[in-house]
Amino acid sequence: MRRVRASRALPRTALVCAVLLPLASCGTGEADDGLAPGAPAGVTAAAGSATSVHVMWDAVTANPGIGTYEIYRGTTKVKEVPGSEHMVDVTRLRPATVYVFTVRARDTDGRLGPLSREVRARTPVAVAADHSAPTRPRAPQGRAIGSRAVQLSWGASTDDRGVVSYDIYQGEAKIHSVGGAQTATVVTGLRPGTRYSFTVRARDAADNLSPASRAVPLTTAPGSDDGRGNAPTDFRAATHRGDGGAYYIDLSWVPPRTDGVVTEYQIHLDGQPATSLVWGGTAPRDRATYSFYAGGKAGVSHRVRLRARLPDGTWGGFSAERTVTTGAAEP
Incomplete structure (x- = not known):
């Protein structure tokens, strides 16, 4: 499988992997036949009260499917939920305490995937003799x-x-x-x-x-989702020539607004899936950028667009499609 070359301007810590499709398992949370599921992405933890923390994560795709998710507090498994659920409240915690949580997926054949990245949450200080509820939103x-x-x-x-x-x-x-x-x-x-x-x-x-x-x-709207509400916006595309004479396509966009972090995108080139882009660490929320190899010939035109994998595990709508030509003068 040939790997996609990335621009030198791409932050080293931002990108886990980008591979030509068909997709392979590379920390995306997607598993091939016979492989354990990947680590859940987009894990977050937030205090729900002085004694509880709400943990959420993105759906993991696997073959034949996810049977359960296991939630860990430190090294202790504290919850297990069905594969259709992607959040849980961890209760009976201590006030004013920092907790570390991870999540892992188990497929329906019993294969257990790796732990997600660690996330931390601090429970607030308990308030003695507080029996007054907040007002109605x-x-x-x-x-x-x-x-x-x-x-x-x-x-x-x-x-x-x-x-x-x-x-x-x-x-x-x-x-x-x-x-x-x-x-x-x-x-x-x-x-x-x-x-x-x-x-x-x-x-x-x-x-x-x-x-x-x-x-x-x-x-909700009837029929299939047209994707306009969860598509990347302000999508831009250009090309540049690298030091070795090869051409690269430079993309930038604003990620869709969702609960949870969007860590994976699929780039289509000339109407076909071309590259899977997966962020590790902190994925951008405001504007994302990415460059990928487009060949060594000038004057070649390409149509490009992309879509995001949403926190619920489904693909969002496509961005607007842009046409770029290698070697063309910058506007």
Whole structure:
């Protein structure tokens, strides 16, 4: 399998691997036949109260499929959830304590993948004799983003000791949690053409839970997702000539807005999958850049676009398509 050459300008710590398709397992969380699943990416941990932490991660794809996820606090396994779930609340923790969490996937054949990167969360100080719940989140609103996601926002709650987190409910089920300073989120992994009802509740350090906000009814678009709501935006493409005379295609874009970190992109060249791009460390949230080898001839035109693998494990929509020509003068 030939490896893609990257531009010298690409940060060394940013990129784990970029390989010509068909994709191979290289820390992407994607497994080939007979191989254990990869390590979960996009793992985050945030305090939900003085005694709990909310852990989330991106879905892992594997053959024949993911059976369970195991969640570790330090070296101790503290939770195990079905493969269809990508978040969990770890409870019975100590206040004012830093905890380290990792996640690993087990496929339906029993193969156990490697641990994810470590993430840390500090529980806040416990507040003695606090029996006062936060106020109800105000003026919730939302909109559907295509057929598989919605965006929600709400007014901040107040509390005599401070709001630590907000819990998002879909009907009666808690589906997500964000930090107390956050008043908006994106919920992904929904079904096309389906009516949902979302509410938000605030939580303080003593685990007091506010009344639910007013319900926000939303219906996802029918049919397949057109992807416009979760596609990379402000996509730009150009070419440059390297020191050895070969040409490279230079891309830049703004990652889609999602809950969780987007770590993987698929680049299409002339209508076909060409390169899989996977970030390690801290993936960019504002503007991403990448360069890849395009051959040694001048005057060759290419059409290029890309899409992101969303935190729920599905592919988002494609960016706008750009046409570049090797050796063309810069605008």
